[in-house]
Amino acid sequence: MLVLRFYMQISSKELILLIAIITFIFLIAPLFLIIYIFLYNKKKAKHLEEKEVLKKTFELELLKSQVEVQEHILQTIAGDLHDNIGQLLSLTSMTLSSIKADHLREEKINTAAELTHRAIKELRQLSKKMNGQELIKKSLGHAIAYELDWLKKGLAYEIQFTDNTTHSISAHADKELIMFRLFQEILSNILKHAQATRIKITIDQTKDYLSLFVQDNGKGFILADKLEAGDGLGLGNLQKRTSMMDGNFTINSTPGKGTDIQVSIPYQ
Amino acid sequence: MHAFFTVNTVTELICLLISVICLYKDKNVYWRSFMLYLLMVCIVEMVGISLRLEHKPNYALYTWFLVIECTMISCFFYHLYRKYHHKPGQLYSWLGLFILVFLLELFTNHFSNFASKTAAFMSVVFVIASLYYYVLILKDEHFRKLETYPPFWIVNGVLFFYFGSTACNVFFDYLLQEKAHSLSLSTRYVTFNILNVLLYSCWSYAFICRYRQRN
Structure with missing residues (x-):
């Protein structure tokens, strides 16, 4: 209506x-x-x-x-x-x-x-x-060489270490220390799991970056499988620590051939 | 022949074509059913025009098509709500209520007119359903890029169409009166042309987004 x-x-x-x-x-x-x-x-x-x-x-x-x-x-x-x-x-x-x-x-x-x-x-x-801080005082190369000397004494590994760094920047002592601890963890992983006979370590220094390259001829693994199984061999931890320094962490592994790990951090 | 190609039918045919291209290989049955629905829309539209050309009433065709329209859109809304843990009982209840209102109106007007009140009721429910979907999207903690989110564009089309057609549905009886017949016909016709273009444009865009995301 x-x-x-x-x-x-x-x-x-x-x-x-x-x-x-x-x-x-x-x-x-x-x-x-x-x-x-x-x-x-x-x-x-x-x-x-x-x-x-x-x-x-x-x-x-x-x-x-x-x-x-x-x-x-x-x-x-x-x-x-x-x-x-x-x-x-x-x-x-x-x-x-x-x-x-x-x-x-x-x-x-x-x-x-x-x-x-x-x-x-x-x-x-x-x-x-x-005492990492004490060890790193001279240089990262010196600390790595000291660690490798320790390793050479006890075990039969063919170790090749190349230090291409030119100078240490005292302001980045913390970064060098973390890099050294990363190296120790990578080395410990190789000794525990890789069954390698040859380890090659190189540290490089460019204008902006400090890089660590570790290569072994061990049994290798399929990265995706390891990550999926939650057995990351502390890779996640290495990755996190690298990103803490705004760096890049890359890993390449081939079963039966070995593993390459590269860590690069800003260093200027 | 050209009487069959109006703004409405051309828009619907283009949308049907896009749906076939984009959804043919889609794995989701709700999305794939758009192809069938749009095919039925085109057939109903063509039959409706041919009945009109033969000077026969076509309201019965559009009245019964309301059931298909309501089922399709309701099922799609159910598919969208399902992600937010809605139960199928709500869909069945709504469809039951719709059929009840629909039959009641048909018996009231002795099957002699378009079930405009049911259409208006359905429009209101779909507008509420669209708004509720927006609430769910806003409440959802998971972020979605809405510019290319297909369900969002389907719902946008539905909201535009059913919200926009509310005025026409409410005043449907008046617009059919002979006194204002020619003027009202053009008003209704233009309004529904615009609404159809909006609806099928949104849907076509949603289908394209869906296709691109699938590939």
Whole structure:
């Protein structure tokens, strides 16, 4: 009834015009709604991007703290080994050398003194190896060479090390230390899993980058399979630490032929 | 012959062609059913025109086509909502309600007119369904690039068409009155031409996006 009365009050021409206007408004409204959804979606994208950046920054900060704490602990243990146990062993060595005994006992005491002397030497080397900051003081190349000397002593590996670095930048000592720890982890992986006989290590320095290249002739693996099986051999950790320094981490492995790993970090 | 090629039919035919090219190899049955639906739209439109040319009423054809239209769009909305854990019971309830309203109107007007009230009711429900889909998209934490997101463009087309046709549906009885027949016919005709172009443009774009994302 209301509609009929409404019809009667206005002419048909006016009503049709009204319908046309209503339809036009009904078309404009969804248009604005869609524009609003687009804008909101863009805002959402920006928000998600920011959230992702924050998450990444937080993860990197966490990793940085972990590395710092780890370094600190290693340094403390290295210090304790050197200062306490080292001192005790030195005292033992001195005590042994001061004992005056008969011919039969002297031989045994000399053997004990020699063993103690070797233990002191080993302990010093271990302590030095653990104290990365101390080791890296000279240069990254020197630290790697020291690590390889340690390796050459015990195991039968054909090791080739090339140091193409020209100079150390003291401001980047932390980066060098992390690079050195990465090298230690890569080397440890090779010793544990690769069954290699030959290891080739190269460090290069360009104007902007410091690169470490490690190649072995071990059994190799299929990277995708390892990652899928969650058995990443600490590759994820290596990758994370590299990205912490805004660097690039690449790995190529062929089953039966070996593995190449390259780590490059900005260094200018 | 040229009477068969109006703005509506040409738009529908182009959309059908795009759907066949883009969705022929699509694995999703809901998307593939658009080809069949658009084919039926084109056939109904052609039969409707030929009946009109023979001066026979064609409202029965369009009235019964409402059932197919409602089923297709409702099923597609169900497919979209399914991602957000909606149950099939809601779809069956809605389709049951629609059939009830549809039959009630047919019996009320003794099968002698187009079921315009059911069409208006269906339009309102589809507008609400489209708006609800937008709410789900906005609430979803997963980000989607809406510029090229096919379901979004299907829903945009549906919203434009059913929201825009509300005024025409509400005043349908008046627009059929003889007094204003010629003027109202042109108003309705132009309105539905614009709405159809909008609907099928959005759908065609959605099909192209779907095709490009599949390949």
